[in-house]
Amino acid sequence: MITALTPNPSVDRAVTVRDLDRGQVLRATSARVDPGGKGVNVGRAIAAMGGDPVVVVPSGGPEGALFEALLAQTDVTASVVQVSGSVRMNISVLEPDGTTTKLNEPGPDLEDTDVASLMTATLAGATPGAWVAGCGSLPPGAPIDLYARLVRDAVSRGALVAIDSSGAPMRAAVAARPTLIKPNREELAELTDRTLDTLGAVIDTAQELVRLGIAYVAVSLGRDGAVLVTESAVAHARAVVTDPVSTVGAGDCMLAGLLSGLDQGLDAADALEQGVRWGAAAVRLPGTEVPTPGDLDGIHVEFTRTPDRHTPLDD
Ligand SMILES: Nc1ncnc2c1ncn2[C@@H]1O[C@H](COP(=O)(O)OP(=O)(O)O)[C@@H](O)[C@H]1O
Numbered sequence: 677m678i679t680a681l682t683p684n685p686s687v688d689r690a691v692t693v694r695d696l697d698r699g700q701v702l703r704a705t706s707a708r709v710d711p712g713g714k715g716v717n718v719g720r721a722i723a724a725m726g727g728d729p730v731v732v733v734p735s736g737g738p739e740g741a742l743f744e745a746l747l748a749q750t751d752v753t754a755s756v757v758q759v760s761g762s763v764r765m766n767i768s769v770l771e772p773d774g775t776t777t778k779l780n781e782p783g784p785d786l787e788d789t790d791v792a793s794l795m796t797a798t799l800a801g802a803t804p805g806a807w808v809a810g811c812g813s814l815p816p817g818a819p820i821d822l823y824a825r826l827v828r829d830a831v832s833r834g835a836l837v838a839i840d841s842s843g844a845p846m847r848a849a850v851a852a853r854p855t856l857i858k859p860n861r862e863e864l865a866e867l868t869d870r871t872l873d874t875l876g877a878v879i880d881t882a883q884e885l886v887r888l889g890i891a892y893v894a895v896s897l898g899r900d901g902a903v904l905v906t907e908s909a910v911a912h913a914r915a916v917v918t919d920p921v922s923t924v925g926a927g928d929c930m931l932a933g934l935l936s937g938l939d940q941g942l943d944a945a946d947a948l949e950q951g952v953r954w955g956a957a958a959v960r961l962p963g964t965e966v967p968t969p970g971d972l973d974g975i976h977v978e979f980t981r982t983p984d985r986h987t988p989l990d991d
């Protein structure tokens with residue numbers, strides 16, 4: 677069972693332009709809209725692969741009505757807390773070479789009562805052995821320690837907790853010792869105040885976090901794939917995508933594959949391999965579209981338990 681809290685969901689609008697030329701009128705060659713936000717994407721990806729996750733979200737305003745309508749078109753089970761503010765709209769500008777520029781709005785002001793309702797809805801899934809995930813940025817008004825509280829409350833109920841966020845909320849959550857974190861390279865560098873230029877530097881830093889008491893540290897590395905470090909294992913997996921379309925949500929799909937694998941009892945390294953496969957498949961799809969089983973065909977994942985630590989990471 678996997679429950680994913682997204683305190684700051686979004687309507688994701690992806691527009692494709694030939695060239696992102698600042699200050700000009702640009703005519704989009706295509707556009708699409710998806711229900712977004714990191715935990716929403718995690719849930720959508722798991723559901724699209726046949727799982728049965730629950731996503732917990734606040735919703736409100738005209739954008740919230742659109743968000744809920746889009747979410748209703750997916751296979752995901754949603755637990756929606758109605759709030760007075762409006763769901764945000766995030767815009768991604770996609771260029772033909774796969775370059776993605778994201779404009780993320782701050783989101784609605786949440787009241788204390790909204791936060792309490794979101795926590796109650798999320799903790800309903802925090803049963804012994806179940807996974808609870810807290811994903812994405814926090815909207816204005818949400819306490820910085822929201823994820824830290826989620827970690828403490830869910831772990832005390834016997835649940836396993838995954839956190840994928842950034843900045844102060846991530847730092848506070850890490851101090852509360854979640855079961856799993858999934859920073860990307862920039863987020864890990866920010867969290868630990870390091871420069872991470874090689875696979876070895878990422879592994880060393882992840883191992884330090886494991887020694888602090890985080891059982892699984894998964895670091896997504898864009899085209900360099902992802903690394904997973906536990907107390908007893910190090911693994912690296914990557915898949916070459918020659919036809920990238922949109923990287924929006926790729927990290928969420930990677931986390932979805934990883935969590936779904938762990939939830940089904942896969943070995944950590946096999947779960948990483950599945951995560952990288954799902955992430956690579958997402959990159960080949962437009963906007964924030966999530967992969968279905970057929971999208972995994974032809975994706976070849978290179979996997980090793982003995983990564984070359986000197987491998988430089990892509991800029
Ligand atoms: N250009 C790419 N080629 C192949 N796989 C990619 C590419 N970009 C992303 N991925 C896949 O998506 C996952 C998440 O990407 P990343 O950009 O690190 O996450 P985030 O979206 O959280 O920043 C990676 O671990 C990898 O599996």
Ligand SMILES: O=P(O)(O)OC[C@H]1O[C@](O)(COP(=O)(O)O)[C@@H](O)[C@@H]1O
Nearest residue numbers: 712713714766780812813924925927
């Ligand atoms: O909560 P944040 O950090 O603003 O991110 C939200 C955005 O990230 C996404 O979840 C995509 O995730 P990635 O950053 O992993 O591509 C979008 O659906 C959403 O618009």
